Amino acid sequence: MRDVFVVGVGMTEFGKHPELSLRDLGRQACRAAIEDAGVKPDEIEAGYCGNALASVLQQTTSVGQSVFWEVGIHKIPVVNIENACASGSTALHEAWKSVAGGFCDVAIVLGVEKSVMPKGTALNVGTASLEAQLGDIFPGNFAMMAARHMEEFGTTREQMAQVSVKNHISGALNPYAQFQKILSVEEVLASPMIADPLTLYSCCPNSDGAAALVICSADFASRATSKAIKIAASVLTTGGYDNQRDLTGWEAERSAAAQAYEIAGLGPEDIDCAEVHDAFTICEIVHYEGLGFCPPGEGGRLIDQGVTALGGALPVNPSGGLLSKGHPVGASGVAQIVELTWQLRNEAGKRQVADSRVALAQIMGGSQQGDVCACTVHILVNEQMPAASCLS
């Protein structure tokens, strides 16, 4: 397999964009990524588009082809990918395979979604399964995870609220974030209850937005005008759907992380910053454990210690995460890579994590029998920076 690099990144502001279509949002993100990479559209040999909900919410399909044509990319292989919240990151995984496998030198990855709903309506992501028929919705699902995590490990409502507080502080420093407002623990806890113990500000919003990447081989990267960031690992896993499973974590995540660390030849101790799937506050605490940032059950303590805040030893979700930056479902996994690329290039502005060389992105999506359907872990490395061990 060949090394693969991110050479171009771009995204729209996340938030409410009623006046912009999927095409408009996608075009803005793709154009920014192409210009950042300094490539010409006709140099791009393959396109991958992650989108989760357009077939339901916009009654449209083949989003990738319609957006890529907007920026002059056509006639090449284009693939549309739906993998729930991991749609965008799965699109990256497939594009990475294509470049790593030598099938093309340059590929574009797009994640795009319009999931802002009219006020007072729930996002309907399907009611076909038995669980969904019986009211198993995402906030309830994660509330049940939170309740068991509290029961087994003593995780508190305050610790969970602190995740939202922390991510809103970072989001307020990110011009692309949907929410630019700092919240207190009290405000998070006092916001309307959605599914006990998760309140409104414990849940990410529905958002519109797009993010795009240009990735390429080492040869091509040497010609790019931007700082190339290496994709040191790209792993996609699926749930096991065991109906006796422990609901305080996900085997799909532990497995994806273990594989990614092995492929990259790195461990959790090497990660300088991370973007994880904080669709609900409890998720981020569970991801600390699943990704090996702390032992199982210790996630609440990690947030108490400030380790994962900006300025801590391992900042998590410096972008503001889904909680503050917003969650245009199919775009989120790609936007994580955009943020981490900026971090590793030292271009993240006020929310810059100092001396970042290695970054990790994790996102997951879907639900079947209480287990997750898809989980991706990506590890990015800025090879132009010396490793920490060489510095000390």
Place this chain on the structure above:
Amino acid sequence: MHKKIEDAEQQADWVPVQPGLFTYPVPAGKKPALYANQCQTCSGIYFPKRDICPVCFTNGDLVDKEISGCGTVYTSSIVQIPSPSGIRPPYACGYVDMALENEDESIRLYALFTDPDPVKIACGQTVELVIDEVRRDDHARAVMAHVFRPVDKD
């Protein structure tokens, strides 16, 4: 033929949430029970019943089993927003550990509770399987499903 079935369905004032999960009304002298099956090769338990064991990829070894009686709440939540499928808030849902009838092996089952009372559905509480209405469908028929009822302790 198709028309006849439709007529029959519309005449009933209830429908099961999904066919093949349980018998309703519950036969006299019997406890409400769910139809599951178990693989005799790997002991995997499946509810709803499966045609093939996803672990062993065999179908000859699946034996019908029933789930009934009481179980222990593994986790729960009370939801304050309506579900897209039409369950009205506030509603309580959770996972309950239920043993197979006359056996030790258990399955962790998602279902609604009859009562959105946080104390009665806390982790470790005992609940009993019943068949109850969970919502009304577009024809105003009761949609019946397996539901857990808190068991009052003496």
